[in-house]
Amino acid sequence: MAKDFSTREDNYSKWYNDIVQRAGLAEASAVRGCMVIKPYGYAIWEKMQAALDKMFKDTGHSNAYFPLFIPKSFFSREADHVEGFAKECAVVTHYRLKNAPDGKGVVVDNDARLEEELVIRPTSETIIWDTYRQWIQSYRDLPILVNQWANVVRWEMRTRMFLRTAEFLWQEGHTAHATKEEAIEETYRMLDIYADFAENHMAIPVLKGFKSENERFAGAVDTVCIEALMQDGKALQAGTSHFLGQNFAKAFDVKFASKEGSLEYVWATSWGVSTRLAGALIMAHSDDHGLVLPPKLAPVQAVIVPIYKNGDEYDLVCNKARELKENLENHGILVKLDDRDTHKPGWKFNEYEFKGVPVRLAIGPRDVKNGTVEVARRDTLQKEVIAIDQAGKAVGSLLTEIQKGLYERALAFREANTHTADSWEVFNQLLDKKGGFILAHWDGTAETEQKIKEETKATIRCIPFDGNKESGKCVYTGKPSGQRVVFARAY
RNA sequence: CGGGGUGUAGCGUAGCCCGGUUAGCGCGCCUGCUUUGGGAGCAGGAGGUCGCAAGUUCGAAUCUUGCCACCCCGACCA
Numbered sequence: 001m002a003k004d005f006s007t008r009e010d011n012y013s014k015w016y017n018d019i020v021q022r023a024g025l026a027e028a029s030a031v032r033g034c035m036v037i038k039p040y041g042y043a044i045w046e047k048m049q050a051a052l053d054k055m056f057k058d059t060g061h062s063n064a065y066f067p068l069f070i071p072k073s074f075f076s077r078e079a080d081h082v083e084g085f086a087k088e089c090a091v092v093t094h095y096r097l098k099n100a101p102d103g104k105g106v107v108v109d110n111d112a113r114l115e116e117e118l119v120i121r122p123t124s125e126t127i128i129w130d131t132y133r134q135w136i137q138s139y140r141d142l143p144i145l146v147n148q149w150a151n152v153v154r155w156e157m158r159t160r161m162f163l164r165t166a167e168f169l170w171q172e173g174h175t176a177h178a179t180k181e182e183a184i185e186e187t188y189r190m191l192d193i194y195a196d197f198a199e200n201h202m203a204i205p206v207l208k209g210f211k212s213e214n215e216r217f218a219g220a221v222d223t224v225c226i227e228a229l230m231q232d233g234k235a236l237q238a239g240t241s242h243f244l245g246q247n248f249a250k251a252f253d254v255k256f257a258s259k260e261g262s263l264e265y266v267w268a269t270s271w272g273v274s275t276r277l278a279g280a281l282i283m284a285h286s287d288d289h290g291l292v293l294p295p296k297l298a299p300v301q302a303v304i305v306p307i308y309k310n311g312d313e314y315d316l317v318c319n320k321a322r323e324l325k326e327n328l329e330n331h332g333i334l335v336k337l338d339d340r341d342t343h344k345p346g347w348k349f350n351e352y353e354f355k356g357v358p359v360r361l362a363i364g365p366r367d368v369k370n371g372t373v374e375v376a377r378r379d380t381l382q383k384e385v386i387a388i389d390q391a392g393k394a395v396g397s398l399l400t401e402i403q404k405g406l407y408e409r410a411l412a413f414r415e416a417n418t419h420t421a422d423s424w425e426v427f428n429q430l431l432d433k434k435g436g437f438i439l440a441h442w443d444g445t446a447e448t449e450q451k452i453k454e455e456t457k458a459t460i461r462c463i464p465f466d467g468n469k470e471s472g473k474c475v476y477t478g479k480p481s482g483q484r485v486v487f488a489r490a491y
Numbered sequence: 492c493g494g495g496g497u498g499u500a501g502c503g504u505a506g507c508c509c510g511g512u513u514a515g516c517g518c519g520c521c522u523g524c525u526u527u528g529g530g531a532g533c534a535g536g537a538g539g540u541c542g543c544a545a546g547u548u549c550g551a552a553u554c555u556u557g558c559c560a561c562c563c564c565g566a567c568c569a
Binding site: 028087088154156158164211214218219220240242305307309310313314341344345346347349351353362364365367 | 526527528529531561566569
């Protein structure tokens with residue numbers, strides 16, 4: 001085990017922070033609540049972006065960019081929206097600094113107060129719908145399928161690396177449609193893309209479902225989400241897709257002339273995932289040896305560590321290692337050859353283990369002589385020696401196997417930590433002992449959900465799409481219920 | 492914003508209660524030699540506004556007051 005490193009058992013949140021820091025993903029910044037995403041962490045985000053961006057484009061979406069600043073008055077156009085975000089908005093009030101009268105540094109110039117304050121976007125629905133009004137006159141202008149990659153700011157009281165920071169990176173899709181049906185279809189289409197991405201790229205199984213009224217996006221008619229389970233038994237909302245109805249169209253007066261000649265309000269969706277996904281990735285797969293990355297999102301899929309005693313051996317081994325690297329690259333594998341002489345092999349082993357590189361290849365004089373290479377997989381920590389001329393093919397299929405294995409391991413964990421509760425007593429026991437997802441009946445009221453939250457800190461993560469429609473009694477009030485919902489304590 | 496805690500080299504810390512050498516140690520860093528199949532060893536070396544500001548004192552990392560930052564627990568959080 002790594003020195004100076006916490007275990008999940010010992011201290012889960014310290015373990016998480018240690019991974020973020022020691023794997024070089026991110027670090028705290030000079031600004032409270034904001035983090036610096038370091039090159040290795042950003043490389044993972046770029047791989048996520050690349051995969052998602054392709055999925056968006058493949059479904060007809062285009063990227064665009066809207067301003068960081070939003071006129072304050074825009075927020076009050078939609079009542080629920082302003083209600084939901086008002087408490088966490090950063091506001092720009094001035095546009096100029098001046099030298100301090102006492103000569104020490106600079107101060108805000110009070111003569112440079114903005115006529116209307118600007119809110120730093122916590123999300124962009126308002127400015128986008130204000131813009132869409134200009135873009136839409138006729139049904140021929142629809143649909144508009146736009147996505148934006150951007151940073152947003154939500155002034156959070158308590159922050160955690162990746163999971164909740166004051167500023168974070170995300171994508172937000174904003175679509176406009178002529179019909180309700182089409183908008184609803186889009187809402188589900190994008191949720192399916194998120195679920196596909198989570199399961200096939202991140203190797204994290206997710207539940208799809210509706211948010212309850214309490215958890216719904218401010219301004220949405222319906223919010224659907226994907227929910228993942230972390231190793232400590234807490235749930236994490238990994239992505240959301242909103243059917244906005246005509247709420248924003250009405251708030252920003254966006255109408256179109258239909259084929260029939262009538263003037264109608266436009267139907268809308270919005271959907272997003274953020275750098276929070278990196279947090280999900282860490283907590284879903286990593287172990288007490290450090291980060292574990294699924295091959296599809298690993299910036300380096302295989303690392304080659306040469307082993308040698310002197311200059312002659314170094315040349316011999318590294319020449320072979322370069323051949324090996326080329327071989328792997330020809331199989332489409334992202335390979336790094338670490339031929340630095342400044343660190344010992346043992347040090348490198350630990351380093352790459354900590355950084356979650358899926359496959360490690362060690363090659364020394366013995367291997368050169370025997371035509372072999374040692375292959376170690378990060379997920380199971382198993383090692384084996386294989387023929388070096390088979391390495392390209394072998395590592396390729398090993399990466400596929402690791403990707404699949406991580407998903408299956410996460411799925412098995414979720415299944416082992418999903419329970420049903422039919423009484424308040426069992427509900428509480430499950431929460432205290434195991435956490436995880438709890439399937440329980442709920443009377444459908446916001447009041448009951450609120451009370452459950454106050455008493456147990458558990459919330460309704462989602463009302464699952466695939467939940468069977470068995471009827472039962474609310475676990476809290478005993479009132480009739482038509483379907484089990486998913487409860488959990490959540491990030 | 493409430494309750495508690497912590498600020499000493501890049502990181503982790505001792506010293507503080509009870510003021511008094513040149514602020515000590517580990518990791519890391521630099522140089523050299525020996526090493527290299529799971530975090531190397533030895534020798535030498537560099538690196539400090541003791542969070543910031545004021546005060547008490549002959550003298551402050553140490554005592555007093557104020558401020559700032561961070562951490563934990565609450566509150567808050569689609």
